[in-house]
Amino acid sequence: MDRLHGFPQPFPDESLYSLAVRYHRLLSNDSYRRTSQELFGVYSRTCGSILPCCLGALSQRLASAYSVEQLIDRFTLLPLYEPFLNDSKSRAARVAMTGNDGTGLKMSLGITASGFLKHASFRYCERCVEEDIQHCGSAYWHRIHQASGTCICPLHGEVLRGTTFPDGADWRCMLFPAEVAGSPVMQSLGGPAADEVSEMQFWGLEHPADVRNLLAKNFLGHRLDEMGFLKAGRVRLQALKSFLTPRLLCSPSGNEFEVLSCSWEWVLGVVRPRRMVVQPLKFYFLCWLLEVGLEHLKSFHPQADICSGEATKGSDTGAPVEESEIEARRQAFSSSKNVKCHEKPGYHWLYRHDRNWLAQYVSGHPFIRRITGLDDWAARDEALSRDLLIARDQILFSLGKPQKVTRAALSRRVAHSQDFLRMPDKCPISTLLMSDMLESDHDHQVRKIRWAARQYLLSKRSALSVVYRFAGIRLSHVTEEEVLDILSVAGELR
Template sequence: MLNFPVPYPDELLYSTVARAGVHFGITSPKILLDEVFGDRNIVATVDLPTHLQAISEQYPKSLGLTAETLTYKHTLFPLYAPFVPEARRLKCLDQMTRRTKGAVHLALGVTASLVRQKQHFRICPECMDEQIARHGEHFWVRQWHAPGCAYCLAHEGLSSVRFEIRNSHRHSFIALAPTIACLPPRSNSPPYDKRIENGVNSLLALPPAPSPSLEQWSLFYKHLAYDAILTRKSKVIFDNLKEKVLASWSPQKLHELGIPISDSQTNWLRLSMRKHRKAFSYLQHIVILEALLGPNWSFEEVISQVRKQHAPKTTAPFFAPTTPSHVFQTKRREWLKLVKTMGTRMARLSGWGYLYTWLYRNDRSWLKEINQKHKKTTRSENRRVNWYERDKLLLEKLEAIQLAHIGIQDSPRRSATWYLTQAGCRNLSRKIEKLPLSAAFLENESEDIASYQIRRIEITLQAQSAVKLPYWKLLRLSGLSPQKMKRRTRQFLRDQGWPS
């Protein structure tokens, strides 16, 4: 596509594609997708678009607008990239260059995040006037559409417009027009509190770089809480942390952001100070960093500090330096005597749990080795049932059922399940290994499918003995189909003079 528009600074790629449709007079969304991507199934995505390789190929290489450059300068990907592991960051970058059907939103945690995604496009009227004066046209700006942003950095509050981000025509790219209608404001936040917007702008300005690991984020917050005098020994005092955060952020503001603070054990604030097992939202990071570092911080400095975090090396087995060695030997002997006599689980349940806990904290490698050597099962054998007597009684029932049906030809297939059902013991099929006599009877006397098919044919032949039946009618009266007929059944029919 010749003369494809170059994105303006901080413009969404969604907006660039929409402007392309305006420049070339394309009113059909499908035709625009054909021209730009060569694919009519592209979904118009505002925050984390895909198929960026197709867009980067619209520009000459001299502009340097590669797929990675477009991702970091013209999408909301920088808001999530520093907080996910490096392998996932690279995978998402690769997925955004091609077709992935929403996988990027799942991988970055956007789909399951506590943070509410915006429903409507937003604008800053003053910025729109400046766009006309400087560029001669309007375009959608990234910072306007970052979840949590309520203000323009250069002007006042942002206004939502009537167009929904996820509109009914999901393939349509909507261009920003000067006549667009705004919705009434809903936010009751204190005016001009732009700490979220400053944090978002700091993230959007970051260049492509490797992401810190979740372990490094865990260590960083552990040290940050220690520096803020929020720890007792190695534990973070949650009440003090909560008080400090609420002194910086009002509960109303946190509720608007979708990240309220509660006393629950699974609340995000409590989990953020523990070992990070998942990535947290940039809004959660901004709230904590603003409360603990004050106003003069930036994500560039914070992420640089996070990358420097290294877990201390530990040696195993670990001995507490303040505990004499004879104490370890005494406790080892006590626990070894217990596990030899009753096993690990019973020793813990018999009032020796404190000894297990002490050894687990101070001598873990030795404890695991000893427990594995003296592992005992606690499962007892069920002796409530005399399986030998039950086997003899069941065999008598099965033989009686067989005798009662000797002269009966028209009956269902006499399988093992049929015999057990007639005996009223169908549930014993799961315990058949404990009933060897009955199992041998069922194996020898049960009717297989071929025998059952032959019996049905014999019943039909006896009922129609006066008439020579054609092959197809014989099968119909017998309730058989050629597709399900066994090889022995076919051989029986051939022996009887029917071609099969």
């Protein structure tokens, strides 16, 4: 076995693939096959993966300058996933990455089933490229940029670009970032969610032990309890759904977020994972949905187990409780409105530690049930109209081939849509607005042709049948003149 000479010094947060590219270029190798043979002793099909294999062989060739554990921890994305794995899954992943056969690795970690992989690309940040060239002498692939759900650079807050390798090639052409121009992975900045999720994932990747600690101390359970979404240790599904639905509407709609923003049910799999592996993106995105930011994650130090009423009933350890904590619990409890006392955050904790105060509070604040049927329909109509406008924009600005603005597509994105579909008389503004928004076949086809012209660089010389095929149009509702007009405008914009 040959020892390696001239292996590059790693840059901060550099991926293993990036090191392989730099090695390849340093030695002016003529093919990936040669580079792989030199680095791994075999032809590795996983060098470009976020979870590459053959690391045992690489460690040996580096004369143990890096142990396999160090290679995994520093240059792969396993540390992002590991806090969510049990010991046996984590061990099995490391064994697979040490050896030469990674078959089934992504499947066993739930990555294949997550549906995120279809959005994966080799991503880079233009500002990082500039700064890396300036400070390190070379651009390189950052590990965090390749994580599912990282669409914004956590260092610069800029939308990442996804690489399309030339001539249908793949990562084996061993390019540096930005050597071929990539396209933005999001059309706009994607709002605070994309930004904060990137930041949290970056922190999670670098602090797996802290994330494991958060999970061990049931961080999400505490958060749900704080927000009043637990009742006797169980999740109050309807309340949680009502809270999450409008927030999901404001979340990024493209890329990996597309899988998450269309429904809220996946949240239950994160809160109660059972035997499934929670995808890091789902955990951090749920944190954002529950109004948790990176600072919350860093500063989480639970004083007592408040999260599970059923599990902790009668488990008072008798340990003294700080005054300040009692005060904070009282404050959280008394500021929660419109729910019955025993459903308010921290009820069980106060019952155990501060029963006299609790009894006094409860007797002085009888719960008055809201009378249903007297709902403010005007306010609801107004809120629905706002949601409809957001939904229309989400459809119009979603990535990929344009979707049609239909009644069903709008309804899917709007909370309580059934209300006004069933009772249009009570929601006159929303009803009118929706009928105004619906897109005709003609308008939808115009958008599809514009999109195809941009996407496939169609010109006025393109045959009409080709344009229709790329735009996905079978029966045309546009005139030939209109198509030519669109193509010539698209050509001028290029």
